[in-house]
Each structure stands twice: as C-alpha cells, then as structure tokens.
Amino acid sequence: MKTKLLFFIFLCFSISSALGQGLKGSILDEEGNPIPFVSIYTSDAKFTTASNESGNYSLRLPKGEYEITFQHLSYQNKVIKAQINGTELQNQDVVLMNQSISLATVSVTGKSEDPAYAIMRKTISLRSYYLNLVESYSAKAYVKGSASLEKVPKVFKWMLDKEMRKSLDILLKEKMIVESIAEVEYKNPNQYKNKILSTKSNLPDTDFDPLPMVMSSIYEERFVDVLSPLARSAFSHYRFEYEGFFEDHGITINKIKVIPRQKGLKLFNGHIYIAEELWNVHSANLQFDSEFGLINMKQSYAPVSENVWMPVTFDILGQIEYLGVELDVQYLVSVSDYEIKLNKSIQALSENKENSVSEAIVSESLNNREMKKLEKEVRKSTSKKRESLEIKKEDEGFLDVEVDSLAYERDSIYWEEIRPIPLTLREEQSYIKLDTLKFIESNNEVDSSKASKIGKVFDSLIFGVDLAENDSLKKELRYLGLLQDLEYNTVDGLKMSTGLKFTKDYENNELEVVGKTRYAFSRKVWLGIGEINYKYAPLSRGEFSIKGGRDVVDFNEETGMNTWVNVFGTLILKENLKKFYQKDFLKLDNTVDIANGLVLTTTAEWAYREALRNHSGWYFFPWDREFTPNAPENKEIDNTSFDDHAALIFSGKLAFTPQYYYRIIDGKKRMAYSKFPTFEISYTKGVPKVLNSQVNFDELSFNIQQTFDLGVASKLRYKAVAGTFINNSSVFFMDFMHFNSVQLPVYFGENFGRYRLLNYYEYSTEESYFQLFGTVYADRILLKRLPWLNKTFIRELFFANYLYTPVLGNYVEIGYGVDNVFTIASLELATAIVNDEFKGVIFKVGFKF
Numbered sequence: 001m002k003t004k005l006l007f008f009i010f011l012c013f014s015i016s017s018a019l020g021q022g023l024k025g026s027i028l029d030e031e032g033n034p035i036p037f038v039s040i041y042t043s044d045a046k047f048t049t050a051s052n053e054s055g056n057y058s059l060r061l062p063k064g065e066y067e068i069t070f071q072h073l074s075y076q077n078k079v080i081k082a083q084i085n086g087t088e089l090q091n092q093d094v095v096l097m098n099q100s101i102s103l104a105t106v107s108v109t110g111k112s113e114d115p116a117y118a119i120m121r122k123t124i125s126l127r128s129y130y131l132n133l134v135e136s137y138s139a140k141a142y143v144k145g146s147a148s149l150e151k152v153p154k155v156f157k158w159m160l161d162k163e164m165r166k167s168l169d170i171l172l173k174e175k176m177i178v179e180s181i182a183e184v185e186y187k188n189p190n191q192y193k194n195k196i197l198s199t200k201s202n203l204p205d206t207d208f209d210p211l212p213m214v215m216s217s218i219y220e221e222r223f224v225d226v227l228s229p230l231a232r233s234a235f236s237h238y239r240f241e242y243e244g245f246f247e248d249h250g251i252t253i254n255k256i257k258v259i260p261r262q263k264g265l266k267l268f269n270g271h272i273y274i275a276e277e278l279w280n281v282h283s284a285n286l287q288f289d290s291e292f293g294l295i296n297m298k299q300s301y302a303p304v305s306e307n308v309w310m311p312v313t314f315d316i317l318g319q320i321e322y323l324g325v326e327l328d329v330q331y332l333v334s335v336s337d338y339e340i341k342l343n344k345s346i347q348a349l350s351e352n353k354e355n356s357v358s359e360a361i362v363s364e365s366l367n368n369r370e371m372k373k374l375e376k377e378v379r380k381s382t383s384k385k386r387e388s389l390e391i392k393k394e395d396e397g398f399l400d401v402e403v404d405s406l407a408y409e410r411d412s413i414y415w416e417e418i419r420p421i422p423l424t425l426r427e428e429q430s431y432i433k434l435d436t437l438k439f440i441e442s443n444n445e446v447d448s449s450k451a452s453k454i455g456k457v458f459d460s461l462i463f464g465v466d467l468a469e470n471d472s473l474k475k476e477l478r479y480l481g482l483l484q485d486l487e488y489n490t491v492d493g494l495k496m497s498t499g500l501k502f503t504k505d506y507e508n509n510e511l512e513v514v515g516k517t518r519y520a521f522s523r524k525v526w527l528g529i530g531e532i533n534y535k536y537a538p539l540s541r542g543e544f545s546i547k548g549g550r551d552v553v554d555f556n557e558e559t560g561m562n563t564w565v566n567v568f569g570t571l572i573l574k575e576n577l578k579k580f581y582q583k584d585f586l587k588l589d590n591t592v593d594i595a596n597g598l599v600l601t602t603t604a605e606w607a608y609r610e611a612l613r614n615h616s617g618w619y620f621f622p623w624d625r626e627f628t629p630n631a632p633e634n635k636e637i638d639n640t641s642f643d644d645h646a647a648l649i650f651s652g653k654l655a656f657t658p659q660y661y662y663r664i665i666d667g668k669k670r671m672a673y674s675k676f677p678t679f680e681i682s683y684t685k686g687v688p689k690v691l692n693s694q695v696n697f698d699e700l701s702f703n704i705q706q707t708f709d710l711g712v713a714s715k716l717r718y719k720a721v722a723g724t725f726i727n728n729s730s731v732f733f734m735d736f737m738h739f740n741s742v743q744l745p746v747y748f749g750e751n752f753g754r755y756r757l758l759n760y761y762e763y764s765t766e767e768s769y770f771q772l773f774g775t776v777y778a779d780r781i782l783l784k785r786l787p788w789l790n791k792t793f794i795r796e797l798f799f800a801n802y803l804y805t806p807v808l809g810n811y812v813e814i815g816y817g818v819d820n821v822f823t824i825a826s827l828e829l830a831t832a833i834v835n836d837e838f839k840g841v842i843f844k845v846g847f848k849f
Contacts, residue, residue, distance in 0.1 A: 022060040023082055024089040027051045035072055035096060039300040039313045043067040048312040048336040049420040056422045058089060071300055073285050075099050077248050101244035101255060116240035116256045122279040125374040127230045130280050131219035135343040136187045141213035142334045142420045143180045153324035175430040177202050180211045196403045198410040202434040212401045213333055215314050218281055226266055226288050227712050229258045232375060237261055237712055252276040263790040280309055291793045291823055293320040304338045334420055389596060391663045391672055474505035488567050490576040490627050493522025493616035510535040522615040527551055538668040540593040548586040555579050555632055556738035562748040569744045574623040577743055577760050579632045583607040597660035601653040606691055610644045632761035636807045640733040648693035653682040677706035696730035713779035717752055724768040736764040748849045755801055755813060756830035757839050765805040772802040795819040809835040824848050
C-alpha cells in the first residue's frame, strides 16, 4: 500500500511538472458571450481540447512555441501563436468573429442544379477511400458522459418508496458525470482498445464502469445508426443546398445544408462541411429526431499529416423525453496525440493518376451514374475479400477495455491537472453535492439494513432470488418465485407455481436443470415438470433437452393464445376461447448444425393425454354470454372430444439457409444474416401400437421464409407453408395442423404470421393445407403522409394472408396497421374474404410483449 501511495504521488508530481503549463481562458464572441464546444488544437493535432458549456478552456502543453487553432462551425477559425514557459497555465482569452460565408461560384458547379450536388457526388464517390485510408492509430482521449434528470412525473414518484423518492429529489436537475482518460489504439475497421488510465464519477453508485472512447465515422453507411449523408443511397433520402464557403488553413471549406427528403424517418438534418480539392469532411453539425427525443451531433476534424484529417472532437447531446420523463444527456470526446499508420495500398490509389480515386478528385463534375460507378470502384479497391462466412471481430469492429489498477484512485488534485476540458460551475457544484450524498448514503446503509430485511425476504419470496452463486465455477442456483407462471383459466381456476433453476457453464458446454411445481386451486391438483437442457458442440449449436412431468396444455400447443391474453379474455370479456387437456409426458429434443446453415431438429415424445372439463367460472364483468365447455369447435369434425389415450410421436425437421453468415462469440456460434431465404422440410409420425400408443398418422410439410430490406425504413417479410397428412388413420385433435389466429381484440407478440379474422381451432385440419403470409413494413404508406403524423416514429404496415384447406376453401385476408405506437403497440384494421364472401372489418391491438 505504501509503495502504491509513493508511486501515485510521484506520478501526480511528474504529470504536474510535465504538463502543468499551457493556456487557459474564455472563448467569447464579438458581443462578449461565451462560445461552448470550440475545438482547440495545435498545428499537428498532437494536443487538443474543447471549451466547455461556459466557454472556458484549458490546453496543457510542454514548453515550446505553438500555433494553436480555435475552430467552431459558426465562427471564423482563429490561429494564435503561443510561447509556453514557466510551470503554470497562462491566461489567454480568445474572441472569435462571426463566420463570413462567401457565395462565390465553386469549382465543381453543375449546369442546372444546386452546386451542393456536385460537391456531394465527389465526396460520396471517395467515401470508401477516406474510410479506409488510416489503417491504425494510437491516441489519447478524454471522455465525459453526463446526464441530468430534468423532470419526473408524479405518478412515477408515487411508485417509489420514501428513501428512493428522497434520493430522486436530490438527483433532480443535478449533473451526473462519468469522466475517463484513456490511451486508445484503433485498427480499421472499428477495432478499439481502450486502456483507462483514470476515471472519476459523482454517481451515487460507487461501483461504476469507466466510460471508453469510441467514435462512429461519418464515412460509414450509417453514422451512429442513422443513414449517413455520405451513404451510397444518400441522394434518395437527402436534399442538399450549397450555402457558401470559407477559408481554413488556406483550404476552401464548402458549407452544405443537409435536408431529409421525408419527415418522420430517422434521418439527419443540419450541415456538413467539405474541404475542396480533397473532398473530405472538415466538420459536421447534424441532428435527428429519435423515438425518445432530439439528438444533436458535432464532429470536428483537423489535419494530422499531409492530406490526412482526423476527428479531434466528437460531441453528442440528447434531449430525451419519454412518458413524461425528461433527461438531458451528453457524450463528449476530445482526442489528441495522434500517431497514425496509413494503408499504403489505399494511399497509392490517390497517387496513381489512372485510377478511380484520382478520377474522382480531378474531374470537374460527376453525374449520378458516374458517382455510383466511381463509388463502387473505390469501394471495391478498398474492401477486403471475405474468405469465409464467419464474421470475425476484425471484420466489423469491437471494443476492448482495460482498466489501470490505479484508475479509480486518482484524487481531485490529479484531475485538476489532467482534465483537458474544464468543468462548468454547475458540474463542479453537482460533484460536491452528489459526493456528499454518497457519504450520507454509506452511513445510512447500516441504520436501514435491519428495516429492509423484511422487505427483501418478501420480495425474494414473490419474485425469486439467487440462492447460491459461484462466479469462478460459473454455476448458479435460483429460486423462481411465485409470479413467474401465475395464470387463470376456466379449467384450473387460479394456478400458481414455484421452482428452482440450476445453471452451470463448462468450458465448451452449458447445463440447465429446472424443476417446477404448480397448484391448480379449482381442481385441487398438483402439477409438475422437470427439464434438463444441455448445450454441446458450441461451434455446431448443439442442444439436447429432456422434459417430462404432468402439465396442462393448449390443444394448439405450438402457436396458441398467449397466457395473459387468455386471462384478459376470460376475466374481462367472459370468453374462454383457449381449450386445454392434461398430459403426463416425456419428451426428447435435439438440435444441431450438421453444416453451416443446415440445421437438423429431431423430437420424440410419449404422452398419456387426458380430457378435462371446466372447474371455475370467475369473471369481472357480467356480459350476456356463458362460458363454453372445454372442447374446441371445429368445422372438419363434429366432435373434438376424446377418450384418454397414449401417444408416441416422432418428428424431424431440416432447415437450410444458403450463405448464412455467423459470428463466434465466447467460443460459441451465433448466426447473423443471409441474403437468401430459409427452406424447411418437416415430417411428423404418429407411431401406433408402441407403448400403447393409439395414434397413427404421417404429416409432411414444406416452408420458405425471408425478410429483406426495401429501403432505408422499409422491409418485406414473407412466408409460405404447404403441408399434408399423408396418412390420417388415427389423429386426435391436438395433433391436427393448427393455425396462428387472433380471435380476441388484443394479442401479444409479433404481428407477422397471424390471421386476424380466423377463429381459434375452427379450421384446424387433418387434411392438406397451404398458408401464405406477406407483410410490408414502411415509413410512409397512408397515415404517415398526414402533416400531424409525418414527424412521429410510428411505422406503417400492410399485410396480406392466405389459407387453404379442403373444408375452408380459399381464405384471403388483407389489412393495414400502424406499428411502434408508444414503441410497444400496433393498431390494425383487417378484412377477409372466404370463397367470395365478405367477412367484415375488425380492429386489433397488438403488444410486443
């Protein structure tokens, strides 16, 4: 401990001596107002910083003479020369003049269009060149993340206990801050390694994670997950307007206004600044509307070597509003001390006068066709050829974070010396206030521990708790609580369950053992199931499971009604649409990739199946209808009732997805994406006379399904299923082919692949069947064209579904809906035609639970 302390004191002294001098001051406009977020850097960008929200800055420099640039998008750049001597910061206030934007004709004008398009064509055609020009770099970064809770509705406060409300009142409008100083190593593409040298926070939770540095590139197709103005398809989604130019370091900088073509899409608006002759990004000031509020992003670049510009500041500001909660957030990065390594082969492209890069740079103008051709050629020249379907970390980027052993031990004196961007007065006051709160809470923990024990025991009993956990051995035993499978239906009445779950991670395998017991109050019977899941062969996604016991299940066990939708229908609407039977069973499952994209699933189940009747009649509202018996109604057979019997059923399924890309994460294979459909064939056999089995049937089915993008905010999803019972000598109703239908006004889960006007069980079949589902999700179909809706983040959908069975005939269903309502719901209108007969129009509400 003493050695560490001496080392720490020596380190602080060394840093203070080496970089205690430099410049500090305020940055003001012509009227004396502070200018926040001004980028400040030396001529080689080795030392950088930025002004804070109050316009104050500090730039620590070794002794010597420097040329320092002060850069802000709304003001003229100012370059000063400074001689750094002594051991203290020198005062240097700076006044920036308003940016003088000239409107002279630029050198790449088009004939009958805004000059911005000629500039953007050149920049877009060189996008891949600049994206891949830097092979790697090392740098130092200061990262600050902050959040301020500005407003919390009273209804949320009422849901909190007294102590939490008290803490919330203290946190309200206070800046919560996490700061980090990091050494950063970057390798293209997007491979970041952060060594956190120091980190500091005023968060009440002392066990906080440090904030690493990571920066999205505007040269990517998507910039912080929003379509970049430099994307290949940018002209389809953005308009551009030329607003003039100014000079910076002797280079002409063109100011381009970015305007989304459609409101309501998550697209940027703002300005992007392009350096003429190089056609690279000088800076950007962009914002977009997200589902939760306005996000503003600023990024400034500086030349670090000849014709190479790197980002020196990256600032994201968010004003988040959701369900009445208002939160201001910021992520600020200042990068300095760049050491870059260029990709020599890509750099050579600009030096060779007879290739696409040189052509894009020197050509006087480009049309859209030429831009796309050049962009494709540049992208082809700079892209790496993929050798396999595995998506490796180095192919798509990753973030590794290493924390120095002394990172959490730096005191306020150290931070005063090393922090490149000064804290504002508000941030300083929040540090003092919230540090005091941490001290008070730590003292109160002992006093309140006894009072909280009873509450913790109650919470554990109801909601579950970890009974034993060993991180080093990677095993855990958990009590599951009483609410996990809470249910009500007319067969069992109220049904509660509890159980235990044991998990164990081995080096390459995973084991999970679950035991549950349930009690049906109206039937006064105990139910119980046990399950063992074993994941093996992680590179082939092998998974084997054994499940058995006594359970009550839906006749449509695979795609039946959600439990809570049935509770809603039974208690609120007095409709018991879901029907049940009991089974004592043993089931074996195995799934494994026999080749990449080729998945084999096999299942064997023996079950003794018993018919059940209603035992409960609870409801909340006295609708003028009665509960129906626990027997499904079906058009194909008159009576779905059955005698108790045994059934032995085998099934096999083979699914194939061509060119299925995948990742290896922690030694385990995770499927990613494919441009091709998934083809599937399945066979199910009901085996007669073995283990007293009374079933005898053979079912064969084929299906194909796929999802693909139609544009920046549109996609098409389709699925086709064809099947038949080759042999239906003895088929009980639970073995019929059942269809995913929505009979109640409400449903839970995804909206794709459901029939909205088809009654449960009514057209389940033991004959042939054909299903077709198609859904288009788009940003602008109908309602989003209205002015008062086009800025919202709802998504529209149009669906068309088809079903054929010999008894039903042709069933055609079409519908329209709006999705992503309050981020969780969809509202739908649908109609159906059955054999040329119109079936009316219905309204449905879906929730993504």
